[in-house]
Amino acid sequence: MTIHTPKTREALASMLAPLRLEASVFERAVSVAAAESRTFSPGAPKSAPEFTRWARTIETVHEDLMLLKLGWRRFDPDNLPYFLQPDLNLGFIVSSGDSFTGVTYGTPKNRNPKGTEFARRVDKNGAVAMFGQPTDEGEVNVDDFRVLLYNERDGLVHLEFSRPDARVGDFVSNWSERIIFPAFDLALGTFSFEENNDEGDFGFTIARR
Numbered sequence: 001m002t003i004h005t006p007k008t009r010e011a012l013a014s015m016l017a018p019l020r021l022e023a024s025v026f027e028r029a030v031s032v033a034a035a036e037s038r039t040f041s042p043g044a045p046k047s048a049p050e051f052t053r054w055a056r057t058i059e060t061v062h063e064d065l066m067l068l069k070l071g072w073r074r075f076d077p078d079n080l081p082y083f084l085q086p087d088l089n090l091g092f093i094v095s096s097g098d099s100f101t102g103v104t105y106g107t108p109k110n111r112n113p114k115g116t117e118f119a120r121r122v123d124k125n126g127a128v129a130m131f132g133q134p135t136d137e138g139e140v141n142v143d144d145f146r147v148l149l150y151n152e153r154d155g156l157v158h159l160e161f162s163r164p165d166a167r168v169g170d171f172v173s174n175w176s177e178r179i180i181f182p183a184f185d186l187a188l189g190t191f192s193f194e195e196n197n198d199e200g201d202f203g204f205t206i207a208r209r
Contacts, residue, residue: 001174001176001178002176002205003178003205006179006180007193008193009193012191015179020068020087020088020090021065021068022068023191024064025060025065025068026061026159026181028060028064029056029060030057030184031184033052033053033150034152034186036056037049037050057150058081058094061083061148062081071087073085080093084142088144089141089143089144092148095111095148095150096111096151097110099153102151102158102180103180104180107173108151108172109171109172146164147161149161149162155187156183156184157184158181161179162175163176182194
């Protein structure tokens with residue numbers, strides 16, 4: 001497993017640019033979704049805040065990805081919101097994660113079980129071309145599938161853009177690559193970048209036993 005921990009905005013931008021992504025897309029999505037999840041009274045269903053956070057995250061990511069005009073497309077196979085960059089054969093979904101999301105120790109998992117479309121992509125990631133989606137040019141096989149994981153705790157939203165390569169049941173059990181964002185500070189409304197840190201990115205590999 002390779003783990004990247006960019007510390008500055010420039011370092012994160014340099015990692016996302018080859019993927020045709022920008023940090024601002026995720027920064028705004030985290031902010032909007034966190035605010036929306038706090039709009040419910042105790043009388044609302046217990047699942048309402050987290051479902052709303054998930055839905056608003058996807059909605060905001062969708063809006064800003066389309067505004068980038070970098071070739072991203074949106075599909076919903078079996079009601080699984082799915083983003084596709086056909087030129088890069090790259091796709092990703094958005095999911096809540098557990099308490100190991102956004103930290104280098106431990107292995108994060110998706111918080112809630114996923115369906116068959118998610119399982120199909122995890123099973124095939126890094127092995128063979130994954131089930132794609134039709135475009136004007138024909139079906140696109142996705143061979144790089146990622147998950148945008150988020151988890152809020154202690155006034156921070158932890159976020160990572162990571163590539164799963166194994167699962168147990170409906171949960172990811174291992175990742176081949178993780179890009180861990182600086183934690184999003186809810187009080188400040190921004191990622192906690194270390195702008196004065198000369199070392200912009202720390203990357204290391206953890207070998208599986």
